[in-house]
Amino acid sequence: MVNQKVVLKFSAALVEQPIIYRLIKNYDLMVNIIKAEINPRREGSLIMELSGQPDNFQSGISFLEGLGVVVEPLSQTVVRDEERCSHCGACTVVCPVGALYMNRPSMEVGFDNEKCLVCGLCVSYCPLKAMDVKWGD
Amino acid sequence: MSFKRTYAEINEKIKKGQAVVVTAEEVIGLVEQKGVAEVAREVDVVTTGTFGPMCSSGVFLNFGHPKPRIRMKKVWLNGVAAYAGIAAVDAYLGATELPDNDPENKHGPGRFLYGGGHVIEDLVARRPVRLEATAYPTNCYPRRRIETTITLDEINEAILFNPRNAYQNYNVAVNRSNKTIYTYLGMLKPNLGNASYSSAGQLSPLLNDPYFRTIGIGTRIFLGGGVGYVAWHGTQHSPCGTRGENGVPLGGAGTLAVVGNLKQMKPEWLRGTSLTGYGVSLTVGLGIPIPILDEEMLRYTAVRDEEIFAPLIDYSEDFPQGRPGNLGLVSYAELKSGQIMIEGKVVPTNPMSSYPAARKIAQILKEWIQKGEFLLTEPVALLPSADSGIKLNSLVERNGVNGK
CATH class of the missing domain: 3.30.70.260 (ACT domain)
Incomplete structure (x- = not known):
């Protein structure tokens, strides 16, 4: 497969x-x-x-x-602005596949690009607007 | 034998570069190893931090006088209105103010991409900001209108003044209804789909000094990446609610009004914030040093997430309707584990305030003190505490001026 x-x-x-x-x-x-x-x-x-x-x-x-x-x-299509991300963790509630997740106990937000479906929910939801979609290329 | 330490003694050590400073997270491990009595004698200062959306924030601005002069009546900064009902070219820009034409929630949950909080971040980031003002002419201020571009360095004053920051503990929000809702604590999925919380817990300033023994009016603090001060107790300061045996309030309690010169703050620690379906805000970085005056203060600062409890509140009905009660208490240790149990159901948790950023603030403040750059201040006056008798009133609706 x-x-x-x-x-x-x-x-x-x-x-x-x-x-x-x-x-x-x-x-x-x-x-x-x-x-x-x-x-x-x-x-x-x-x-x-x-x-x-x-x-x-x-x-x-x-x-x-x-x-x-x-x-x-499709690769690297959702990108995180590492300067802007404060690791608040708000995005972990909207990501439908767990590509955004909390590392414990550091409480830093991990981002697994392999799992990401590029649905864009985190992009519109992120309170600090640290997520962005880069299309295809 | 009990021991005491004074502010003056601590500051002498800071000036000599000899002060022992640890963060509110580090002190926990020390106490587990050596016990309260020994660590209290070793450690002079414990630093705290928090970094979360704090809506009751804003900045007083003085733009300087143009020629000819104007008594600004209405003011907009990048299209966001500021309050100008004060002297001629002064204004107060609030963090939650929206542009006049924002779609709000008219077409589903709004995105709230820009507002007062973002203007404040733009100013601190030294980005030029568009200023528009209108006025009625007077003999001394003849002008009706002005449009120009300002920068933070050119205007006379920019004084961050936040009337309610650093909430001592807070609600954990859940949703018992069968549809998704959007709140200031973020998106809440239906049928207890998630629990959202917003506190740095064991690192949070007021949870480390639960009775405000050292945090008072005039306390020098880390504010927005620069130095600020506690100006007063914050609005809705409510120190008389239920507390645990360790003195820590079991829900939202104390708050702080804080003030500082915006010009020496950093955009990294003052972030314009968009809360889907709710509005805009400002995420504020705030840290407070706590002097270890005696063993009791050390014991307070050693508080752990396991010992801090917050109430689970339903934001679909109970909160909006102002109904009392909660669905139980839950500790920050449980919240940080990633899931909690509510009514027999496993519910995933998510934070709204950044614990890693809180840790970094406590660390920066610790370094400032270690380097001798930041001295501690004894409060000019203490904040109202558990014995103050303060009661929060609800807003009563009456007909007519005299009511019935």
Whole structure:
């Protein structure tokens, strides 16, 4: 099983096509959409967790790239401003996957980028605005 | 044999660089090793700290007089209104003030990205701030309007004056309703989904001097990264509530009004703060040195999270409706463990005030004292304590001026 978070970028023309449907149906891949910005006749982007058998995964990615979709691995997309973060711990209540967590007994807030779904809840919730989303690249 | 130590003796040692200073966290381990009597004789000063949102904060500003002059009636700083109902070019900017056009909670929980607290941080960070003021003309102040840019270094005074800071203990907020709510203690998930607390516990200033024996009017403190002073007891100061056997209040009790020159403070310790669905605030760094005048003071400063209890309060109904009572008491040690039990349910906890920052403040203050840069002050007058008879009144609603 391969399991990877990817960012897809579509051209305006591709937004009209049922790409994800084909990805699931023809390549037997599991798709968990984390964030999507799709608008008629405009460029779109989609962040998702993609998992399946390695050969299916590769074929699926090739299919996407063949259509002209830019596929990039999702990495370092939520960043913490270490100067601004006071380690208050407020964010730990909104993070749905425990990527932000309290280290005990130091009571410092840990941030596990591997677990992060880039849902953005911490970005809007952080009282000191220390969290930010950096898109794909 | 009982022993005493005076402020003068402590300050002599500080000046010679010989004072023994430890933080309110470090003293706990020392007492466990050596006992109260021995540590009291060794340690001269225990430092405390806290770093959390403190809404009752603000700054008095004097902008200087333009030519021609103006008696400012309405004042805005980066679009945030300041109170100008004082002398010509003085104003008070409060931490929770919002821009006039802020959407507040009109479209779901507001984000409150900018307000008074952020303007204060901008000023301290030496960022230029837009000043607008309007007025009616008088013979001595003819001008109707001014728009300019100010910086902290150019204006005459910027005096941080916070009427209610450093709460001695506080509520732990929970939500018994079946929908998410947003409070000044943060987001509260439905059906006791989380418990939110905001105190540095064993490091918090007033929890280390529960009866205000040494913290009083004139006490020199760490404020916003600079030096400040205790000006008065804070608003809502309520020292007569229930206390534990160790003297520590079992809920919100004492508060401090503090004052200091904003120009020598640091943006790291005064942070504009956005509380989703609630409003803006200012996160204030505050630390107080406690002189070990005798064994009793040392015993107070050695208080541990296990011995400090806070009430669990429902913020869906009980708090907003002003109903008395709570869902029980819980210690800061339990809160810091990450989960507590409420009515048989395991509830995750989350802090709103930074314990690591509180620790750092106590450490900085300790270093200032060790270096001989910071002397202790004996209070000019003590704050009202448990024997003061102070009772907090509720606001009574009456019809008409004379009421019935």
